[in-house]
Amino acid sequence: MLSVEEALERILANIKSLESTHVPLSEALGLVLAQDIVAQENIPPFDNSAMDGFALLSKDSKATGGQPARLRVTGEIAAGYVASAAVEDGTAMRIMTGAPVPSGADTVIQVELTRSDGPASSWVEVLEEVAPGNNIRPAGEDIQRGQTVLVQGMEIGAAEIGILATLGWASVPVIRRPRVAILGTGDEVVDVAESLQPGKIRNSNSYLLEAAVRQAGAEAHRLGIARDTVESLREKFSEAMTYDLILTSGGVSVGDFDLVKKIMQEQGNIDFWRINMRPGKPVAFGYIGEAPLLGLPGNPVSTAVTFELFGRPLIRKMAGHTRLLKPQIEVIMEDGVGDRAMRRHYVRAHVAWQNGRFIAHTTGNQGSHVMTSLLNANAFVIVPEGGVVLQAGDTAKALMLDWPEV
Numbered sequence: 001m002l003s004v005e006e007a008l009e010r011i012l013a014n015i016k017s018l019e020s021t022h023v024p025l026s027e028a029l030g031l032v033l034a035q036d037i038v039a040q041e042n043i044p045p046f047d048n049s050a051m052d053g054f055a056l057l058s059k060d061s062k063a064t065g066g067q068p069a070r071l072r073v074t075g076e077i078a079a080g081y082v083a084s085a086a087v088e089d090g091t092a093m094r095i096m097t098g099a100p101v102p103s104g105a106d107t108v109i110q111v112e113l114t115r116s117d118g119p120a121s122s123w124v125e126v127l128e129e130v131a132p133g134n135n136i137r138p139a140g141e142d143i144q145r146g147q148t149v150l151v152q153g154m155e156i157g158a159a160e161i162g163i164l165a166t167l168g169w170a171s172v173p174v175i176r177r178p179r180v181a182i183l184g185t186g187d188e189v190v191d192v193a194e195s196l197q198p199g200k201i202r203n204s205n206s207y208l209l210e211a212a213v214r215q216a217g218a219e220a221h222r223l224g225i226a227r228d229t230v231e232s233l234r235e236k237f238s239e240a241m242t243y244d245l246i247l248t249s250g251g252v253s254v255g256d257f258d259l260v261k262k263i264m265q266e267q268g269n270i271d272f273w274r275i276n277m278r279p280g281k282p283v284a285f286g287y288i289g290e291a292p293l294l295g296l297p298g299n300p301v302s303t304a305v306t307f308e309l310f311g312r313p314l315i316r317k318m319a320g321h322t323r324l325l326k327p328q329i330e331v332i333m334e335d336g337v338g339d340r341a342m343r344r345h346y347v348r349a350h351v352a353w354q355n356g357r358f359i360a361h362t363t364g365n366q367g368s369h370v371m372t373s374l375l376n377a378n379a380f381v382i383v384p385e386g387g388v389v390l391q392a393g394d395t396a397k398a399l400m401l402d403w404p405e406v
Contacts, residue, residue: 001276004309004344010271011285011310014292017320018244021176025164028156030217031174032320037150039167042140047101051135054114054124055105056092058132068115069126077102092124101136108135143167153322175320178218181243181291182209183236184225185251185260186298191225204371205249205303209296212307213247216315226251233263241267241289244318247311250298260295264288276385278343279368280306299368305346305380308401316405323405328382331360331398337383337390339366345383348373351398360398378402 002010020034049055055077061069076094077083083102087093093102101108107130115125143149149163156164156174164172184206192202206222213220221243226236228251240246251260264270270286273295279302284295294311296303313324329351337347349360360381363373379398383390390396 001274001281001343002272004275004277007272007275007283007285008310008313011294011314012317012324014271014285015314015317018176018178018318020173022171022173023176025161025170025172028164028172028174029158029161031156031172031177033150033152033154033156033160034173034175034320035152036148037164037167037169039143039145039147039149041167042145043143043166044137044139044141046139048137049095049097049099049101049108049135050137051108051110052097053095053108053110053112053135054092054126055087055095055102055108056126057087057089057105058107058130058134060090060092061107061109061126061129063129071124071126073116073122073124075102092126094119106132106136110135153320155321155323178244178315178318180213180218180220180245180247180315181240182206182213182220182222183240183246183248184222185228185233185248186225187228189225189250204300205296205298208300208304209247209249209307209311212304212311213315216312217319217321218245218315228259230259230262233259234266237263237267237288240293241291243291245315246288246291246293247307248293248295249303251295260284264293268293275306276343277309278341278345280309280346281343283310285310297368300371301348301373302368304374305348308380308399309346313405321405325405326399326401327403327406328397328399329358330395331358331379331381333381333390333392333394333396334359334361336392336394337362337366337381340387340389341383342385342387344385346380346399347383348377349379349381349398350376351379351400358398360396 071092074091077099078096079098082100086104087102109130113128184203188201189203190200210220210222223236223240226232264286267289268287273284274281275283280297282297283306286293296306316324331351347366348363351358351360363377366373379400382397
């Protein structure tokens with residue numbers, strides 16, 4: 001059997017990022033830039049006021065004979081408008097925050113440091129001397145024309161959206177989102193809306209994977225359930241192979257793998273199908289046509305764990321990301337993991353910072369069928385292969401599920 005690291009390496013070695021496309025700015029969140037973004041203009045594009053106050057010549061702010069400078073007010077400039085005249089010796093203009101500084105003026109004094117008869121006053125007294133450039137935000141202070149502001153390969157977050165909007169990018173070049181086909185398998189599986197009959201279970205895995213795929217940044221498409229016949233599998237795979245990635249759940253264990261294996265051999269190839277881990281030993285990777293297929297186990301916890309370890313990094317690489325793996329940290333076990341396993345065990349746990357260290361508490365019954373073990377789990381505690389037992393107080397490694405990739 002392959003180790004987790006060997007399996008992941010083989011999967012990622014077969015995956016390339018998808019082609020670029022353009023999307024509206026409002027749809028770019030979470031996608032990866034496909035080219036450098038170079039500013040075509042200064043930001044801010046003009047000298048503007050950082051305060052509500054008065055634009056004037058700094059030399060006119062000096063007191064004379066112990067009396068504050070008194071200047072004639074010649075106009076007013078609001079944000080979004082330009083002064084129709086210049087500021088001259090002995091004059092000032094009212095100015096609002098963000099408004100362009102009028103020609104002639106070399107400083108702005110905030111209104112709190114002035115005295116006048118009110119908003120319509122024809123004069124203003126300057127109560128404090130101000131230096132040139134005071135309260136003026138110069139053109140290009142933030143971004144200069146020709147500057148590379150965002151680089152190819154960067155993930156677009158809220159701040160990047162703001163920068164792109166500032167620079168006028170209504171349409172953004174990005175690596176397109178992967179389209180992922182999700183296929184449940186098995187005669188025992190029914191859709192969630194159906195009432196349960198003896199021997200049947202609901203198709204929880206497809207819905208879990210749909211949510212996980214979306215969280216990973218891809219488009220998720222549930223294709224229903226393939227029955228345990230060659231004909232049903234062929235029909236579903238013929239549709240699934242038109243997508244960028246195929247995710248299946250179930251049908252990859254020793255007992256029931258032959259049908260899926262037959263279709264993969266007919267229409268593609270299989271790279272591997274077993275990994276030395278728990279839960280999730282039966283994981284298959286290969287191709288149907290040109291589409292990579294990641295076959296996950298049927299037990300719901302195994303599906304969730306193996307998707308996090310293999311499916312999420314695969315999707316992120318396909319989407320152009322270079323940071324693919326969740327970080328691992330050292331934790332102190334609050335409770336033990338006494339189940340001795342020869343395969344590496346990924347134990348669902350909640351990790352919290354307490355008294356200067358990270359403490360991990362397992363989420364209860366760790367059976368691969370116990371979906372409630374996923375609730376409140378923000379980490380997988382890693383129990384090394386070889387029958388290692390973790391006691392309360394032991395130090396272990398934990399894979400942090402809600403931390404960003406590194």
